[in-house]
Amino acid sequence: MTPAGSLLTAEGLRKAYGPTPALDGADFSIHPGEVVAVMGPSGSGKSTLLHCLAGIVTPDAGTVHYDGQLLSAMSDSRRSALRRGEFGFVFQFGQLVPELSCVENVALPLRLTGVGRKEAESRALSWLERLEVADVRAKRPGEVSGGQGQRVAVARALVSGPRVLFADEPTGALDSLNGERVMELLTEAARETRAAVVLVTHEARVAAYSDREVVVRDGKARDMAGAR
Amino acid sequence: MSIGHTLLGLLESGPRHGYDLKRAFDERFGHDRPLHYGQVYSTMSRLLKNGLVEVDGIEHGGGPERKRYAITEAGITDVEQWLGQPEKPEPYLQSVLYTKVVLALMTGRDAADLLDVQRAEHLRLMRELTQRKRAGDLSDQLICDHALFHLEADLRWLELTAARLGQLAKAVTP
Numbered sequence: 001m002t003p004a005g006s007l008l009t010a011e012g013l014r015k016a017y018g019p020t021p022a023l024d025g026a027d028f029s030i031h032p033g034e035v036v037a038v039m040g041p042s043g044s045g046k047s048t049l050l051h052c053l054a055g056i057v058t059p060d061a062g063t064v065h066y067d068g069q070l071l072s073a074m075s076d077s078r079r080s081a082l083r084r085g086e087f088g089f090v091f092q093f094g095q096l097v098p099e100l101s102c103v104e105n106v107a108l109p110l111r112l113t114g115v116g117r118k119e120a121e122s123r124a125l126s127w128l129e130r131l132e133v134a135d136v137r138a139k140r141p142g143e144v145s146g147g148q149g150q151r152v153a154v155a156r157a158l159v160s161g162p163r164v165l166f167a168d169e170p171t172g173a174l175d176s177l178n179g180e181r182v183m184e185l186l187t188e189a190a191r192e193t194r195a196a197v198v199l200v201t202h203e204a205r206v207a208a209y210s211d212r213e214v215v216v217r218d219g220k221a222r223d224m225a226g227a228r
Numbered sequence: 229m230s231i232g233h234t235l236l237g238l239l240e241s242g243p244r245h246g247y248d249l250k251r252a253f254d255e256r257f258g259h260d261r262p263l264h265y266g267q268v269y270s271t272m273s274r275l276l277k278n279g280l281v282e283v284d285g286i287e288h289g290g291g292p293e294r295k296r297y298a299i300t301e302a303g304i305t306d307v308e309q310w311l312g313q314p315e316k317p318e319p320y321l322q323s324v325l326y327t328k329v330v331l332a333l334m335t336g337r338d339a340a341d342l343l344d345v346q347r348a349e350h351l352r353l354m355r356e357l358t359q360r361k362r363a364g365d366l367s368d369q370l371i372c373d374h375a376l377f378h379l380e381a382d383l384r385w386l387e388l389t390a391a392r393l394g395q396l397a398k399a400v401t402p
Contacts, residue, residue, distance in 0.1 A: 039347075041391055184362065204347075204383040205376055208354035215344055224348040 024219030037207035040216035088157035147178030
């Protein structure tokens with residue numbers, strides 16, 4: 001059972017690490033093209049919720065449906081294919097492969113799904129241009145600034161046209177101006193491609209780029225859209 | 229904001245009529261609250277009385293006469309002092325929210341819920357400002373940024389208070 005028009009839905013998620021419950025009956029849903037901020041204090045279960053939604057972590061109880069299909073009923077290989085092709089990920093840092101150039105990094109998800117090198121790098125380059133970092137295409141991640149690296153990471157997350165973009169503190173390591181630009185570019189691109197964005201953040205100015213927010217506290221998720 | 233000082237500052241670039249002053253003010257600073265003509269003329273009479281402006285010329289047309297104002301040396305000094313003086317930080321909102329949180333705890337209400345609803349309201353306004361900023365020019369961006377950082381400061385206080393509710397409940401309940 002999923003809410004009408006919802007692309008990704010979780011119901012009654014529970015997950016404990018040892019004796020500590022990280023999620024304790026959390027619900028969540030997101031529609032195509034929607035940007036939802038997941039907020040809450042450190043240790044409230046925000047990242048665990050994101051990991052369960054993305055099929056990275058299997059919940060102890062509860063269900064996650066993606067496009068009408070139960071995530072837990074999928075084979076490991078189907079879930080991996082989903083993460084490569086239909087889900088995109090942006091984290092706070094440490095996500096680019098240091099040995100590859102920026103354009104090779106962005107092309108990587110396409111290469112993993114069988115796209116030829118030339119085609120993959122051409123599509124990667126157009127995303128680097130879109131994210132205003134085409135000039136660093138030949139550089140390695142260690143040779144670019146934090147802001148540039150994060151834009152490269154956003155380009156990589158969007159290159160395969162994901163239907164859901166998971167962003168966990170995507171601007172956490174950036175200064176205000178760079179963080180703002182990354183959020184502008186990320187949300188613009190996501191809205192254009194109708195990708196749903198699950199945006200985990202503890203920063204209100206970042207959450208202000210979302211359409212609505214869900215607050216996670218004590219392992220439960222509260223949708224604040226109805227609270228106003 | 230001090231309307232008097234702002235109008236004085238606008239006069240530094242040259243004499244203007246009251247109507248021109250209002251237009252210049254609204255264009256540059258009146259994003260949310262354009263000035264009323266009454267405000268302009270009452271402010272100008274006060275500045276005139278205090279010797280900070282003088283009448284530079286009067287036009288007699290078919291309608292009411294139009295005064296053109298010029299800033300005086302004393303006016304320039306006044307603007308200089310105003311610009312050089314820091315604004316008093318006003319923690320007004322925190323004191324209201326603090327009162328509400330403490331009252332909620334004292335009366336056994338859900339203070340966390342109160343803070344969640346307040347966060348939602350802050351974020352609603354922050355979304356509006358973010359939208360306005362994205363659609364606007366550089367001056368819109370700077371003005372919205374200022375408001376956004378202030379709202380963010382409120383929210384940081386709110387998050388810290390939310391984290392301290394247990395401690396605070398013990399302190400305020402018998």
